[in-house]
Amino acid sequence: MKLDDSNYLQWKQQVEGVQRGTKMMKFVVSPQIPPVYLKDAAREAGTENPVYSEWEEQDSLLCTWVLFTISPSILLRFIRLQNSWQVWEEIHSYYFTQMRTCFRQLRYELCAITKGSRKISEFISRVREIFEALMSIGDPVPHKDLIEVVLEALLEEFNAVVASVNRKTEIISLDELESQLLTQESRNERFKKVAITEPASINLSHNIGGESRLFRKESRFRGRGGGGTGPARPFVQCQICYKTGHDASYCHYRL
Numbered sequence: 001m002k003l004d005d006s007n008y009l010q011w012k013q014q015v016e017g018v019q020r021g022t023k024m025m026k027f028v029v030s031p032q033i034p035p036v037y038l039k040d041a042a043r044e045a046g047t048e049n050p051v052y053s054e055w056e057e058q059d060s061l062l063c064t065w066v067l068f069t070i071s072p073s074i075l076l077r078f079i080r081l082q083n084s085w086q087v088w089e090e091i092h093s094y095y096f097t098q099m100r101t102c103f104r105q106l107r108y109e110l111c112a113i114t115k116g117s118r119k120i121s122e123f124i125s126r127v128r129e130i131f132e133a134l135m136s137i138g139d140p141v142p143h144k145d146l147i148e149v150v151l152e153a154l155l156e157e158f159n160a161v162v163a164s165v166n167r168k169t170e171i172i173s174l175d176e177l178e179s180q181l182l183t184q185e186s187r188n189e190r191f192k193k194v195a196i197t198e199p200a201s202i203n204l205s206h207n208i209g210g211e212s213r214l215f216r217k218e219s220r221f222r223g224r225g226g227g228g229t230g231p232a233r234p235f236v237q238c239q240i241c242y243k244t245g246h247d248a249s250y251c252h253y254r255l
Helices: 008-021 040-045 050-068 084-112 120-136 143-152 156-167 174-218
Strands: 233-237
Touching: 008 084, 050 084, 084 120, 120 143, 120 174, 143 156, 143 174, 156 174
Parallel strands: none
Antiparallel strands: none
């Protein structure tokens, strides 16, 4: 895994595992650097301490390997450094600043989050994203607090679920809470559809009843001018004589 702006903790876990397994952590955490020369005479003669030479060789290999695990997009931040401990400290300092900024933003969003007009699935998905992001930067939110955030962010139409969860002594899981909210959301949508369609059905019934009464009233009259014997229908035009008030089946020209 190459280190970038989004995977510092995962990268750190992998790299530290390799360093511990190869006994190389001593090179990056409080390193004990041997002296280059043991005596002034060795300095004048240019004779390096063998222990230092061995340390330098291993440190150079480790530094090169650590730099190799960094993605090109951020590698220039560390390329000027020569020792593994310098690279290690610079990486940690840079990402600590980044995580502190990210922590504030995510915490603020989580505290201020509301369901609003979003679907339950969209709302819970965003809560999970924030929760996992905070966990990835080493600042996990306690599960109890996370459930409280979700309950506080809901609208009144989910009060039945909120009351049910609050009555329980044990803390509900986020998966179970999401399932209950999805069920309530489905019920709410059905009730809204019924509330919309019922008045329309009532109006339709009244209209049909009114038309029936109008038809019965009109049936007492006969077509004028056409000589038909059928009921008068003022909004119908005959296809034979083109007069209104009757259709072709009652037209006297046809009969």
